[in-house]
Amino acid sequence: MAEFLQYDFNKMDLVNTTIQQRLGEFRNHLEAYKKAYVEMAQVWGGEAASGAGQVAQELDKFGNSVADTVGVFQQRMVQHREESIAMEKRNTSFFA
Amino acid sequence: MDSGAAGSFRVHLQSLRDFAQKLREQLEVVQRSTRSAAVLNRPPDLPLGAFAEAYALSDDHSDAVRQSEVLLAKVARSLDFARSVTELVAQRYEALNAAGARSIGAVGAALPAAPNPLLPTVQPAPVYQPVPQPPVTVRPVTGSATPPAGSLAPPEIIARFTVPVPPDGGTVYYYNGSTTVPVRVTVEAQDS
Numbered sequence: 001m002a003e004f005l006q007y008d009f010n011k012m013d014l015v016n017t018t019i020q021q022r023l024g025e026f027r028n029h030l031e032a033y034k035k036a037y038v039e040m041a042q043v044w045g046g047e048a049a050s051g052a053g054q055v056a057q058e059l060d061k062f063g064n065s066v067a068d069t070v071g072v073f074q075q076r077m078v079q080h081r082e083e084s085i086a087m088e089k090r091n092t093s094f095f096a
Numbered sequence: 097m098d099s100g101a102a103g104s105f106r107v108h109l110q111s112l113r114d115f116a117q118k119l120r121e122q123l124e125v126v127q128r129s130t131r132s133a134a135v136l137n138r139p140p141d142l143p144l145g146a147f148a149e150a151y152a153l154s155d156d157h158s159d160a161v162r163q164s165e166v167l168l169a170k171v172a173r174s175l176d177f178a179r180s181v182t183e184l185v186a187q188r189y190e191a192l193n194a195a196g197a198r199s200i201g202a203v204g205a206a207l208p209a210a211p212n213p214l215l216p217t218v219q220p221a222p223v224y225q226p227v228p229q230p231p232v233t234v235r236p237v238t239g240s241a242t243p244p245a246g247s248l249a250p251p252e253i254i255a256r257f258t259v260p261v262p263p264d265g266g267t268v269y270y271y272n273g274s275t276t277v278p279v280r281v282t283v284e285a286q287d288s
Contacts, residue, residue: 009103
């Protein structure tokens, strides 16, 4: 347990925005990888094409999983932020 | 506990718990005072006398003691309220922080493993096996040099030496130590 509990709601918002941006960049990079593998699959034949196509599909699934996880993280962070603000208001009302 | 305009708070939980403990101690002191006041409410040991002023003084004394008891009870309730609120606030902050940490921390457990696609099994590249060839044997040969066509000099054997077999269509050069001269070589089998 930390000695101080320090909550800055603006920083929480900033972190969420930054994570959203990073997720967008991640998806762009992943899309570029997928495109490269799809192009390889079109150029090659036989098992190489099958392997490249499979890698592209796996990257797609992996990207979706990461996006889902980040989405859950953001959702919980927003929820925690809102709960913190509500509780802070209740607590300070005792001393008003 | 700080609450800034930007929307933040900073809580030192141990300070809140220490404060609640001090309130608890003060409450005990006030409760002891209340018990002391109850003693005062008993009839005085020394009778003031059977006259009007004595009765009035005794009544005033009893009123003052009762009011003190009421006041001390209010103080005790206030202290107890402050103590319970302080403990509640500390518990709420602690529970909020712990619940948030659990909720957000549990997201990491849902992270997917890195993809491990089942790529087709890579077949080992075929090993190149060279076709065995019979060993090449270089037999020493002898030859005689003849001047080029058109030469005025008659054919003359100027030297006999052993040279490797020239390739088909190849040219053999004779080097006399200073210049290189192409010469025609007639190859004759040694065993003839």
